[in-house]
Amino acid sequence: MFTIGDFAAFGQVSARMLRHYDALGLLRPAVVDAATGYRYYSADQFSRLNRIVALKDLGFSLQQVGAIVDAKLSAEELRGMLRLRQAQLEDDLARSAARLTSVEARLRLIEKEGHMPTDDVVLKHIAATRVAELSAISPSYDGEDIGPVLQPLFGQLFERLGAAGITPCGSPVAYYEDAEHDTIRVHAAVPVDTGSAADVEILSMPELAQAATIVHKGDMMEADRSMQTLARWIEDNGYRSDGYAREVTLQFDMDNPANWIHEFQIAVTKRN
Amino acid sequence: MFTIGDFAAFGQVSARMLRHYDALGLLRPAVVDAATGYRYYSADQFSRLNRIVALKDLGFSLQQVGAIVDAKLSAEELRGMLRLRQAQLEDDLARSAARLTSVEARLRLIEKEGHMPTDDVVLKHIAATRVAELSAISPSYDGEDIGPVLQPLFGQLFERLGAAGITPCGSPVAYYEDAEHDTIRVHAAVPVDTGSAADVEILSMPELAQAATIVHKGDMMEADRSMQTLARWIEDNGYRSDGYAREVTLQFDMDNPANWIHEFQIAVTKRN
DNA sequence: TCTTGACCTTCACACTGTGTCAACCCGGAA
DNA sequence: TTCCGGGTTGACACAGTGTGAAGGTCAAGA
Numbered sequence: 123m124f125t126i127g128d129f130a131a132f133g134q135v136s137a138r139m140l141r142h143y144d145a146l147g148l149l150r151p152a153v154v155d156a157a158t159g160y161r162y163y164s165a166d167q168f169s170r171l172n173r174i175v176a177l178k179d180l181g182f183s184l185q186q187v188g189a190i191v192d193a194k195l196s197a198e199e200l201r202g203m204l205r206l207r208q209a210q211l212e213d214d215l216a217r218s219a220a221r222l223t224s225v226e227a228r229l230r231l232i233e234k235e236g237h238m239p240t241d242d243v244v245l246k247h248i249a250a251t252r253v254a255e256l257s258a259i260s261p262s263y264d265g266e267d268i269g270p271v272l273q274p275l276f277g278q279l280f281e282r283l284g285a286a287g288i289t290p291c292g293s294p295v296a297y298y299e300d301a302e303h304d305t306i307r308v309h310a311a312v313p314v315d316t317g318s319a320a321d322v323e324i325l326s327m328p329e330l331a332q333a334a335t336i337v338h339k340g341d342m343m344e345a346d347r348s349m350q351t352l353a354r355w356i357e358d359n360g361y362r363s364d365g366y367a368r369e370v371t372l373q374f375d376m377d378n379p380a381n382w383i384h385e386f387q388i389a390v391t392k393r394n
Numbered sequence: 395m396f397t398i399g400d401f402a403a404f405g406q407v408s409a410r411m412l413r414h415y416d417a418l419g420l421l422r423p424a425v426v427d428a429a430t431g432y433r434y435y436s437a438d439q440f441s442r443l444n445r446i447v448a449l450k451d452l453g454f455s456l457q458q459v460g461a462i463v464d465a466k467l468s469a470e471e472l473r474g475m476l477r478l479r480q481a482q483l484e485d486d487l488a489r490s491a492a493r494l495t496s497v498e499a500r501l502r503l504i505e506k507e508g509h510m511p512t513d514d515v516v517l518k519h520i521a522a523t524r525v526a527e528l529s530a531i532s533p534s535y536d537g538e539d540i541g542p543v544l545q546p547l548f549g550q551l552f553e554r555l556g557a558a559g560i561t562p563c564g565s566p567v568a569y570y571e572d573a574e575h576d577t578i579r580v581h582a583a584v585p586v587d588t589g590s591a592a593d594v595e596i597l598s599m600p601e602l603a604q605a606a607t608i609v610h611k612g613d614m615m616e617a618d619r620s621m622q623t624l625a626r627w628i629e630d631n632g633y634r635s636d637g638y639a640r641e642v643t644l645q646f647d648m649d650n651p652a653n654w655i656h657e658f659q660i661a662v663t664k665r666n
Numbered sequence: 667t668c669t670t671g672a673c674c675t676t677c678a679c680a681c682t683g684t685g686t687c688a689a690c691c692c693g694g695a696a
Numbered sequence: 697t698t699c700c701g702g703g704t705t706g707a708c709a710c711a712g713t714g715t716g717a718a719g720g721t722c723a724a725g726a
Contacts, residue, residue, distance in 0.1 A: 125702080125703075126702090126703075127701095127702065127703080132565075132644075132657075134516065134518050134519070136684075136685085137702095137703085138683095138684065138685070138686090139683080139684075141704090141705090142683080142684080157692095158691075158692060158693095158703075158704075159691090159703080159704050159705080160692080160703060160704075161703085161704090164645075165644035165645035165655040166609075166611060166645070166655055168609045168644060168655070168657065169512070169513065169514070169609040169611070172514040172515075172516045172607075172608075172609055173512065173514045175514075175516050176514040176515065176516050177514075178683095179493070179496070179516075179517070180493055180496055180497055180500075181493050183682070183683090184682080184683075185682095190510075197504060197508055197509055197510075200504060200510055201501065201504055201505075204497055204500055204501050204504065205501070207497050208494065208497045208498065208501065211490055211493050211494040211497060212494065214486075214490045215487065215490045215491060215494060218483055218486045218487045218490055219487060221451070221452055221453050221483050222480065222483040222484065222487060224451070224452055225452055225476055225479050225480045225483060226480065228452075228476055229473065229476050229477070229480065232469060232472060232473055232476065233473075236469055237469055238462075238469075238472055240441070240445065241441065242441070242444040242445045242447075242448040242449075243444075243448065244406065244444045244447050244448050244451075245451070246406050247406070293404075335444075336444075337438075337440045337441045337444055339438060339441070372404075372437035372440060373436075373437035373438070383437040383438055383440070385404075385440065397673075397674080397722095398673090398674075399672095399673065399674080408713080408714085409673095409674085410713070410714070410715090411712085411713075413675090413676095414712080414713080430674075430675075430720075430721060430722090431674080431675050431676080431720090432673095432674060432675075432721080432722090433674085433675095455711070455712090456711075456712075457711090
């Protein structure tokens with residue numbers, strides 16, 4: 123017979139936990155003194171305790187551990203749980219690794235620049251969106267060329283939507299595609315719930331499973347700054363980017379580009 | 395201006411969390427309607443939200459995130475936090491990997507044997523212990539040889555301790571060393587707090603930083619069964635064992651070895 | 667102007683595993 | 697008998713997030 127303290131010390135758990143396991147019915151003391159309430163454990167309860175500890179160390183919750191040790195599960199179910207756990211652990215592993223690269227990337231940045239960046243890149247999932255859009259050709263992927271194409275395009279788009287009585291249900295998005303002869307097709311799109319109009323195209327912008335995003339404040343002429351930060355983050359964190367960035371307009375000010383706020387979203391996949 | 399729902403949807407957090415961040419002072423809405431209490435966020439708060447999300451994704455607690463984004467920290471402190479985090483992540487990574495091998499080992503076992511083992515191996519840290527002991531030579535490391543040496547040794551040990559008025563403060567431990575001419579030195583030890591006697595040796599059994607342990611029920615003649623389970627676990631989980639196992643007596647019955655309960659403890663280190 | 671449905675508010679409880687604190691009781695040694 | 701270490705119960709705390717109830721608001725359509 124062991125007192126709770128002795129049993130705990132030997133079993134690598136705290137007395138607190140043994141009481142908790144008692145309360146959960148996971149491990150009942152062999153004897154409880156009716157008068158004093160003292161718990162006494164027998165030596166052969168160590169094997170049950172060990173099962174519990176071993177399972178817990180595998181990362182199972184106490185509830186799962188309870189189900190397993192009380193053999194409420196067939197071998198088949200058990201295998202299922204283990205497989206599930208295995209998958210979760212592989213996931214954990216990947217996530218930890220990704221965090222580690224991120225932290226290391228930040229450390230390198232801080233060593234090099236003496237401070238941490240304040241424009242932060244965030245990985246997002248972007249759902250497919252139904253949009254109304256117009257598109258046109260720009261001679262190059264260059265702020266100077268694109269602006270003059272995009273602005274009137276949005277103007278026209280909103281005008282036509284207004285005429286058709288359609289209200290946008292989200293922020294305007296610009297996106298780009300390579301077109302013939304090294305030109306760029308520029309799309310001006312805006313999410314809409316429902317409705318259609320003959321003079322705008324309605325389509326679904328595909329989801330981006332993983333997109334690296336950054337918020338850019340100010341004139342699009344200075345978009346390069348943010349795009350470089352983004353590119354560097356992608357490089358440093360072990361991703362590869364894919365295609366052109368989408369530009370979501372979060373704040374627009376007709377008169378003062380310095381007040382503009384956009385989010386750039388670029389699809390990425392893990393390298394290796 | 396975004397309502398909390400829109401801001402949340404765009405920022406990849408739940409509205410619940412935005413309220414929580416507000417409560418923590420981590421991210422206050424740009425405007426709160428005095429009459430209705432509605433929170434409204436401005437577009438340029440996305441960059442702060444992104445910082446928060448990015449830092450949180452690195453695994454920092456909200457409190458730490460708060461300290462970091464409010465720039466209460468020098469670059470030096472920041473670097474310290476990142477280094478610490480880096481170390482923790484490396485740790486996480488190792489732990490996840492170890493769990494994964496364990497789970498995989500169990501899956502293999504279950505595939506091969508159709509059920510999960512009920513004798514569970516647990517990794518423990520064993521602290522250095524002050525013990526009183528006697529030792530003798532056994533011709534081999536073999537149940538048949540060791541038993542007859544060990545039993546009387548413990549008898550004598552307890553007798554002498556009793557005579558010296560010393561009370562053990564833990565369970566008896568047997569351990570082994572190679573001796574000359576392929577013989578084995580057998581130690582019969584028992585933890586004592588204090589006191590000494592001329593006719594027993596007092597020494598400190600060294601700690602075992604990592605020991606794989608298993609509970610063995612029954613006669614020591616059948617110790618092999620448990621030792622094999624132990625050896626296999628060590629192999630399957632990517633450890634290497636080191637020296638002989640210690641045998642801790644948890645339950646002793648003079649008359650019936652079937653009631654004996656021992657724990658075997660063997661020092662291990664990670665392979666690779 | 668009224669209804670409706672989606673969205674907002676606060677408050678509160680839940681989860682998990684563990685530590686810690688308080689107030690009090692018990693067992694064995696001096 | 698007294699004292700101390702250790703036992704008992706009960707409660708609160710952490711962190712981050714989900715969920716639900718009870719009720720107020722906004723915007724669009726009838």
